Amino acid sequence: MAEPQEVQDRREQILEAAVAVFAERGYQRATVKEIAARAGIAPGTIYLYFRNKRELLLALADTLIRRAAEALLAPGDDLDVRSRLALILRDRLRFVRENQGLLRALATEIWTDRELAAQFFGEVILPVIGAGSLYIQERVARGELRPFQAEVVLPAVVGGILLISILRMMAPDSPAAALSEEEVVEELVRLYLHGLCSHPEEEWDVR
Amino acid sequence: MAEPQEVQDRREQILEAAVAVFAERGYQRATVKEIAARAGIAPGTIYLYFRNKRELLLALADTLIRRAAEALLAPGDDLDVRSRLALILRDRLRFVRENQGLLRALATEIWTDRELAAQFFGEVILPVIGAGSLYIQERVARGELRPFQAEVVLPAVVGGILLISILRMMAPDSPAAALSEEEVVEELVRLYLHGLCSHPEEEWDVR
Amino acid sequence: MAEPQEVQDRREQILEAAVAVFAERGYQRATVKEIAARAGIAPGTIYLYFRNKRELLLALADTLIRRAAEALLAPGDDLDVRSRLALILRDRLRFVRENQGLLRALATEIWTDRELAAQFFGEVILPVIGAGSLYIQERVARGELRPFQAEVVLPAVVGGILLISILRMMAPDSPAAALSEEEVVEELVRLYLHGLCSHPEEEWDVR
Amino acid sequence: MAEPQEVQDRREQILEAAVAVFAERGYQRATVKEIAARAGIAPGTIYLYFRNKRELLLALADTLIRRAAEALLAPGDDLDVRSRLALILRDRLRFVRENQGLLRALATEIWTDRELAAQFFGEVILPVIGAGSLYIQERVARGELRPFQAEVVLPAVVGGILLISILRMMAPDSPAAALSEEEVVEELVRLYLHGLCSHPEEEWDVR
DNA sequence: GATGAATGAGTGTTCATTCAT
DNA sequence: CATGAATGAACACTCATTCAT
Numbered sequence: 001m002a003e004p005q006e007v008q009d010r011r012e013q014i015l016e017a018a019v020a021v022f023a024e025r026g027y028q029r030a031t032v033k034e035i036a037a038r039a040g041i042a043p044g045t046i047y048l049y050f051r052n053k054r055e056l057l058l059a060l061a062d063t064l065i066r067r068a069a070e071a072l073l074a075p076g077d078d079l080d081v082r083s084r085l086a087l088i089l090r091d092r093l094r095f096v097r098e099n100q101g102l103l104r105a106l107a108t109e110i111w112t113d114r115e116l117a118a119q120f121f122g123e124v125i126l127p128v129i130g131a132g133s134l135y136i137q138e139r140v141a142r143g144e145l146r147p148f149q150a151e152v153v154l155p156a157v158v159g160g161i162l163l164i165s166i167l168r169m170m171a172p173d174s175p176a177a178a179l180s181e182e183e184v185v186e187e188l189v190r191l192y193l194h195g196l197c198s199h200p201e202e203e204w205d206v207r
Numbered sequence: 208m209a210e211p212q213e214v215q216d217r218r219e220q221i222l223e224a225a226v227a228v229f230a231e232r233g234y235q236r237a238t239v240k241e242i243a244a245r246a247g248i249a250p251g252t253i254y255l256y257f258r259n260k261r262e263l264l265l266a267l268a269d270t271l272i273r274r275a276a277e278a279l280l281a282p283g284d285d286l287d288v289r290s291r292l293a294l295i296l297r298d299r300l301r302f303v304r305e306n307q308g309l310l311r312a313l314a315t316e317i318w319t320d321r322e323l324a325a326q327f328f329g330e331v332i333l334p335v336i337g338a339g340s341l342y343i344q345e346r347v348a349r350g351e352l353r354p355f356q357a358e359v360v361l362p363a364v365v366g367g368i369l370l371i372s373i374l375r376m377m378a379p380d381s382p383a384a385a386l387s388e389e390e391v392v393e394e395l396v397r398l399y400l401h402g403l404c405s406h407p408e409e410e411w412d413v414r
Numbered sequence: 415m416a417e418p419q420e421v422q423d424r425r426e427q428i429l430e431a432a433v434a435v436f437a438e439r440g441y442q443r444a445t446v447k448e449i450a451a452r453a454g455i456a457p458g459t460i461y462l463y464f465r466n467k468r469e470l471l472l473a474l475a476d477t478l479i480r481r482a483a484e485a486l487l488a489p490g491d492d493l494d495v496r497s498r499l500a501l502i503l504r505d506r507l508r509f510v511r512e513n514q515g516l517l518r519a520l521a522t523e524i525w526t527d528r529e530l531a532a533q534f535f536g537e538v539i540l541p542v543i544g545a546g547s548l549y550i551q552e553r554v555a556r557g558e559l560r561p562f563q564a565e566v567v568l569p570a571v572v573g574g575i576l577l578i579s580i581l582r583m584m585a586p587d588s589p590a591a592a593l594s595e596e597e598v599v600e601e602l603v604r605l606y607l608h609g610l611c612s613h614p615e616e617e618w619d620v621r
Numbered sequence: 622m623a624e625p626q627e628v629q630d631r632r633e634q635i636l637e638a639a640v641a642v643f644a645e646r647g648y649q650r651a652t653v654k655e656i657a658a659r660a661g662i663a664p665g666t667i668y669l670y671f672r673n674k675r676e677l678l679l680a681l682a683d684t685l686i687r688r689a690a691e692a693l694l695a696p697g698d699d700l701d702v703r704s705r706l707a708l709i710l711r712d713r714l715r716f717v718r719e720n721q722g723l724l725r726a727l728a729t730e731i732w733t734d735r736e737l738a739a740q741f742f743g744e745v746i747l748p749v750i751g752a753g754s755l756y757i758q759e760r761v762a763r764g765e766l767r768p769f770q771a772e773v774v775l776p777a778v779v780g781g782i783l784l785i786s787i788l789r790m791m792a793p794d795s796p797a798a799a800l801s802e803e804e805v806v807e808e809l810v811r812l813y814l815h816g817l818c819s820h821p822e823e824e825w826d827v828r
Numbered sequence: 829g830a831t832g833a834a835t836g837a838g839t840g841t842t843c844a845t846t847c848a849t
Numbered sequence: 850c851a852t853g854a855a856t857g858a859a860c861a862c863t864c865a866t867t868c869a870t
Contacts, residue, residue: 010854026319028235032840042856044842053840081404107318111311112233121378125370136403146405151382152394153403155374156367163332163366164359171328175358187359195402196343196360197288198353239865240832249831251867260865424833440733442649446861456835461862495818521732525725526647535792539784550817560819565796566808567817569788570781577746577780578773585742589772601773609816610757610774611702612767653844654853663852665846674844 011049014039015063018056022105027057057109061116064102065123071095072131081144082189088132089161089185089192096165097181104169129154157192218256221246222270225263229312234264264316268323271309272330278302279338288351289396295339296368296392303372304388311376336361364399425463428453429477432470436519441471471523475530478516479537485509486545495558496603502546503575503599510579511595518583543568571606632670635660636684639677643726648678678730682737685723686744692716693752702765703810709753710782710806710813717786718802725790750775778813 017039021030032053036043050056071091079087096103110120133154139145164184167176179187224246228237239260243250257263278298286294303310317327340361346352371391374383386394431453435444446467450457464470485505493501510517524534547568553559578598581590593601638660642651653674657664671677692712700708717724731741754775760766785805788797800808 006854024319026235026315028233029319031838043840044857045855047841048854104318108233108235108315111314112231112236117377121374121381125374126378126381143405145403148398148403149386149390149394152371152386152391153398155371155383156395156398159366159368159370159373160363161366163369164362166366167328167332167362170324171333174328174333176362179356179359183356184359187356188363191355191360191363191399191402193402193404195398195400196352196355197400198350238863243832250865251831251833252829254866255829438733440649440729442647443733445859457861458836458863459834462833467861518732522647522649522729525728526645526650531791535788535795539788540792540795557819559817562812562817563800563804563808566785566800566805567812569785569797570809570812573780573782573784573787574777575780577783578776580780581742581746581776584738585747588742588747590776593770593773597770598773601770602777605769605774605777605813605816607816607818609812609814610766610769611814612764652842657853664844665852665854666850668845669850 007049011059014041014046014049015056015059019060019101019105022057022060022108023101026108027105028108057106057116058119060102060105061119064099064106065119067099067102068095068124068128072127081139082193084135084139085192086185086189088135089157089188090181092128092158092161093165093181093184096162100169125158129158132157160188214256218266221248221253221256222263222266226267226308226312229264229267229315230308233315234312235315264313264320264323265326267309267312268326271306271313272326274306274309275302275331275335279334288346289400291342291346292399293392293396295342296364296395297388299335299365299368300372300388300391303369307376332365336365339364367395421463425473428455428460428463429470429473433474433515433519436471436474436522437515440522441519442522471520471530472533474516474519475533478513478520479533481513481516482509482538482542486541495553496607498549498553499606500599500603502549503602504595506542506572506575507579507595507598510576511583514583539572543572546571574602628670632680635662635667635670636677636680640681640722640726643678643681643729644722647729648726649729678727678734678737679740681723681726682740685720685727686740688720688723689716689745689749693748702760703814705756705760706813707806707810709756710778710809711802713749713779713782714786714802714805717783721790746779750779753778781809
C-alpha cells in the first residue's frame with residue numbers, strides 16, 4: 001500500500017465493482033462478498049482500502065461530486081442565448097447518462113441517509129442549479145432573458161432533465177426514450193425559451 | 208379475516224405504520240418489529256394480513272396508484288389556458304405534498320425492485336404524464352397552445368414539480384422552500400407558457 | 415418474555431451454558447453458537463435475553479458478586495479464635511470450590527477488562543478481605559490476637575486460599591490436592607495462628 | 622536465521638513487543654500486526670522467527686520459566702531463620718514485580734491452555750514452592766522451625782505473595798499498595814514465623 | 829384471531845497466516 | 850532476509866418469518 005498509484009488503482013477497481021453491485025441491487029442488498037467477487041478479490045481485501053461498506057458509498061458520492069464539479073466548468077459565454085441554453089441542457093443530459101451507474105448506486109440511500117442526502121443535494125444538485133443560475137442570470141442582465149425566480153425555474157429545469165433521463169434509463173421502451181438526445185434538447189430549449197403559448201412571432205424564432 | 212371491514216381497518220392500521228417507518232428508515236432498514244410496535248400490535252399479527260414484508264411495500268405502491276388515479280380526475284375544462292395549467296400544477300404539487308410519506312416510503316426501493324419500478328412508473332408517473340398530456344393537447348387542438356413533443360415536455364414539467372417538491376421537503380431551509388406554493392405555481396405557469404425569453408408583449412401578461 | 419419467572423429461568427439456562435463454555439475455552443474463544451448449543455437453544459435466542467456476548471460475562475460477574483456477598487454473612491461470634499478462624503477458612507475454601515466454574519469463566523478476562531477487574535477486585539476480593547478483617551480485628555481488640563497490618567495479612571491469607579484452591583483445581587494430582595479440605599484448614603489455622611517457629615508450648619495447642 | 626546472535630536479538634525484540642501487547646490487551650485481543658508495529662517490523666517478519674502467534678506465548682512462558690529458575694538460585698544458608706525467610710519473601714516479591722509484564726502476558730491464557738498451564742504451574746509455581754520447601758524444611762530438621770505440611774504451607778505463602786503483588790499492581794491506590802515492599806516483608810515474616818496469636822514472649826522476638 | 833418467543837440463515841468485519849516481490 | 854498486500858475462514862449479531870399457546 002506504499003505506492004499511491006497502486007492504492008488508487010485498487011480503490012478504483014473496488015469502487016467500480018461497488019457501483020455495479022449497488023446500482024443493480026441497491027446499497028443494502030449488496031453484499032461485500034459480491035462486490036469483492038465482482039472486483040476479483042477477496043472480501044477482506046476491501047477492508048484494506050475502505051474502512052467499511054458505508055465508506056464505499058461515501059466514496060462514490062465523492063466521485064459524483066467531483067465529476068459534477070468538473071462538468072460545470074462549461075465554457076461558451078460567447079454563444080447566443082439559444083445555443084448557450086442548448087449547450088447546458090446537452091451537458092446535463094450527458095452528465096446524467098454518463099453517471100447513470102453512480103446515480104443509481106446512490107439512489108436507494110439518498111432518501112434516508114442524512115449525511116449522504118446533505119452531500120448529494122448540497123454538493124451536486126444545488127451547485128448544478130447554482131451554476132446554471134449564474135450563466136442564465138447574466139443573460140437576464142443583458143436583457144436577453146426576462147427576469148425570473150431562479151429558485152423555482154432552475155430546479156424545474158434540472159428536475160425536468162432528471163426525470164427525462166430517468167425515464168429514458170428505466171423505461172427504454174417508453175415514448176420518452178424514442179427521441180434522440182439532440183431532439184430532446186431542441187424541444188427543451190423551445191419550452192424553456194418560449195413556453196407553450198402559441199406566439200405567431202415565435203415561428204421564425206425557433207430553429 | 209372474516210369481517211371484510213375489520214380486516215380492511217387492520218390493514219390500514221398496519222400500512223399507516225409501515226408508511227411511517229419505511230419513510231423514516233427506508234424499506235430495508237425498517238424492521239417488521241418496529242412497524243408492529245408503531246401499529247400497536249404484535250409482529251406476528253402483521254403476517255395475518257400480509258404475506259411478508261414486501262407485500263406491505265406493494266400495498267403501499269397500490270395505495271399511491273389509487274390516489275394518483277383519483278387525483279387525475281380534475282375538472283376545469285371551462286377555464287382559460289392559464290388557469291387550467293395553474294390548476295394542474297397546483298394539484299400536482301399538492302399531490303406530492305400530501306403523499307410525501309408514501310413517496311418517501313417507496314423511494315428507496317423503486318430503483319432496484321423491478322416490479323415496483325414497473326408499477327410506479329407505469330401506473331403513477333406515466334398516467335400523470337398522460338393525463339396532463341390529454342388536457343393540454345386539447346388546448347393545442349384549439350390553437351391555444353402551440354404543438355409540441357408531449358413525450359419530452361410532460362416529463363419535463365412533472366420532473367420539475369417533483370424536484371421542486373423534493374427540495375422543499377428535504378431541504379426546508381433552501382431557497383426553493385422560501386416561496387409559497389402559490390408563488391411557485393405562478394412562476395411555473397409563466398415558465399411553461401411563455402418561457403424565459405424577453406418578450407415585450409409579455410409584460411402585461413404576467414401576474 | 416412477559417413472565418418474570420420464565421425470563422429468569424431462561425437467563426439462568428443461558429448463563430449456565432455460558433459458565434461452562436467460558437470456563438472451558440475462555441471468554442474469547444467461546445462462541446455464542448457453542449453456548450447456544452450447550453443451552454439447547456438457537457444462537458439468536460441468546461440475544462433476546464442478553465444484549466451481547468459481553469453482557470453474559472458481566473452477568474456472570476454479577477452472580478459471583480452476589481454469591482460472595484451472601485457467603486460473607488457467616489455467623490459465629492461466640493466461637494473461640496481457633497474455631498472462628500477455621501470456620502472462615504473453611505467457608506472461603508468451599509466458596510472457591512463451589513464457584514469454581516464462575517471463577518474460571520471470569521479468569522481469562524479479568525486481567526485486561528478494566529470494568530470487570532474493577533468489579534471483581536472491588537466487589538469480591540476487597541469485600542472478602544474487608545469482612546475477614548472486621549471479624550479478626552475484633553479479636554485483636556479483645557486481646558485474643560496480636561495487632562497486625564491488616565492490609566498485608568488479609569491479602570496474604572486470601573491469596574493463600576486462592577492458590578491452594580487453584581492448585582487443587584488445576585492440578586488434582588499435585589501434592590496440594592492430596593489432603594482433605596479439613597486437613598488444609600487445620601494446617602492453615604496452625605500457620606496463621608502460631609506461625610512456623612518451633613514453640614515448645616505450642617505442641618499441646620495443635621490439633 | 623544464519624547468525625545465532627542476530628536471530629536471538631530479533632527474537633528478543635519481537636518477544637519484548639509481544640509482552641507489551643499481550644500484557645495490555647490479553648493474548649486473544651492482541652494482534653500480530655500490533656506486535657509487529659511495536660517491534661518496528663513487518664507482520665510477516667514475525668513468522669520468520671516464530672511459527673505462529675501461539676509460539677510467541679510459549680516463548681514468553683519459557684522466558685518466565687528460565688527467570689524463575691535463576692531467581693531460585695538464592696544463597697544464604699548461613700543466615701538465621703528470620704533473615705532467611707525475609708530474604709526469600711523479598712526475592713519473590715521482587716520477582717513478581719520485575720516480571721509483571723510477563724505474568725500479565727500469560728495471565729489470560731493460563732486458565733484455558735492446558736500446555737501453558739502445565740508449563741506455568743509445573744515449571745514456575747511448583748518449583749518455586751519446591752525450592753522454598755527445601756530451604757525451609759532444612760530448618761525444620763535443625764529444629765529451628767516446627768514440622769508442617771509443606772504442600773499446604775508453601776502454596777499458602779506463595780499465594781499470599783502473589784495476591785499482594787497483584788493487588789499492588791492492579792489497584793495501586795488500595796491500602797495494600799500503601800506500604801513499602803520492606804514493610805510487607807516484615808509483616809509477612811511475623812505472620813509466617815509467629816502467627817497472629819498474642820504470645821507474650823513474642824514481643825522481644827519481633828523486629 | 830392474536831401473540832411474541834424462538835429460530836437460523838445471512839452479513840459485515842477481523843485477523844492469523846502466506847507468499848510474491 | 851524482509852516486506853506487507855492479499856487471503857478467507859470464522860464470528861457476533863440481526864431480523865423476517867413461524868408456530869405453539
